[in-house]
Amino acid sequence: MAEVRNRAGGMGEIAEIEGPYERAPFGNELAELGARDERIVGLSADMSKYSDIIPFRERFPERYFNAGMAEQNAVMMAAGLAKVGKIAFCATYAAFLTRRALDFIAVSCAHSKADVKIVAGSPGLVNPYGATHQSLEDLVVMRSIPDLTVIDPCDAVELRHVIRAAAETPGTFYIRNLRGNVPVVFDEGDLRFEIGRARLLRPGRDVAVIGTGFMSARALKAAATAEQQGIAASVLHVPTIKPLDTEAIAAVAADAGRVIVVENGLRSGGLGTAVVETLADRGISVPVTRIGLGDRFHPCGSQSYNETLFGLDEDAITRAVITGDWPYT
Incomplete structure (x- = not known):
């Protein structure tokens, strides 16, 4: 390493x-x-x-x-x-x-x-x-x-x-x-990966951030920044999209005032949609912000340029956690 x-x-x-x-x-x-x-x-x-x-x-x-x-x-x-x-x-x-x-x-x-x-x-x-x-x-x-x-x-x-x-x-x-x-985000000795299991990376009741892939690492950083402003954000990492850990998603959402889903992909049909389906099936009513990509083909450009343009960078995620505002389409 x-x-x-x-x-x-x-x-x-x-x-x-x-x-x-x-x-x-x-x-x-x-x-x-x-x-x-x-x-x-x-x-x-x-x-x-x-x-x-x-x-x-x-x-x-x-x-x-x-x-x-x-x-x-x-x-x-x-x-x-x-x-x-x-x-x-x-x-x-x-x-x-x-x-x-x-x-x-x-x-x-x-x-x-x-x-x-x-x-x-x-x-x-x-x-x-x-x-x-x-x-x-x-x-x-x-x-x-x-x-x-x-x-x-x-x-x-x-x-x-x-x-x-x-x-x-x-x-x-x-x-x-x-x-x-x-x-490297996780400690080898602490990681217990199981197929179909999500992992609660940090607790918090003000907002629940549900992420997958490397976006979960950004969610962790955003939650740490939000904590400095008195906002307690939980972070649930969902590595397995299918089979989905609906129990963990429902539990973290039910305890939160609002939910943010972060993923590196289309926000319609991916993890964000799966989370909304899970909450609807269980009758859990909570505002959900889905951070992902809109229904369009996206341009050539560096990763950092595109992520900033479409709101997938750490700053945009942090703003959503703190203020609830994510003004991207």
Whole structure:
């Protein structure tokens, strides 16, 4: 683990990091798992470098398969390998997987309960290359597919735990990948990742902030700032979008004066919608602000530029926690 300020960004790497980070946690964890289980294989669609699967490829070249720029083929190869007893990790960009290979993920993988783990890079606004490469709708689409586990990790530590859990758990997974230099937010000794379980990161009764992915880390910072102004904000981290921990969501919302949901993706159809559905089903009436992306294609630009433009940066989240104001569409 290192500690510097990283400004590299690009090609799906988180643009700026202050504090500790790990390099390529997905690929390094997969390589360690591969050393212990010969059933594990890796696949990519000409994106080994930009999906961080290189550590596995270099250690086990005979168990790595590059399908070229053909995501449908990569997913079908993974499904076929699963049929003969392999645990297949298929990694490339989220946009290409969820748009080009959706039918193959739904039918050949999820419907067949295949041991295929889709590891999807560049989710949301992380990628600077505009609508063709930004997968803003992936959580919306993936949570609609039956028998599919959907996970959005917060940091490098949780990502490693998620990869481990996916390898040990039968069935098809969709995992949002954090690549490059990935921040460390959680302490290894304190993290207890469980599929389908949310984690209360801090208590508070004035406002409940419910987050997923690296947005939960920003929620923590916003809550700490709000505390200095006398506002007690709880933070519930929801790494597993499906199956959803509705009990934890209902509990934290019922104790709060208002709820804010933060996610790196479309705010309609993703975690925000899932939270609203949960509260409506349980008769919990509380104001909900959904911080996410609007119904539009978003432009090319740096991660920090786009996040500031559309209200996903730490300042906008902090303002929403303190004042309740989030004036973005």
